[in-house]
Amino acid sequence: MFKSQARGRRYEVKRLRPSFRSGPREMHKIVCSDCGKEDEVPFKPTEGKPVYCRECYRKHKKY
Numbered sequence: 306m307f308k309s310q311a312r313g314r315r316y317e318v319k320r321l322r323p324s325f326r327s328g329p330r331e332m333h334k335i336v337c338s339d340c341g342k343e344d345e346v347p348f349k350p351t352e353g354k355p356v357y358c359r360e361c362y363r364k365h366k367k368y
């Protein structure tokens with residue numbers, strides 16, 4: 306008998322749990338520079354730069 310089975314078990318233990326640390330991201334409230342809608346973005350908006358809501362962001366990304 307080989308010990309390959311025991312090795313497979315080790316992987317099971319090492320298996321990562323769904324990381325809850327990176328789960329809830331910090332949201333920042335913004336007011337869309339395009340449509341004026343309030344929204345939240347998972348990144349820190351740069352001051353002086355236009356911020357867009359999800360919809361407008363997609364729209365502007367296209368071009």
Ligand SMILES: [Zn+2]
Pocket residue numbers: 337338339340341342357358359360361362
């Ligand atoms: Zn918008």
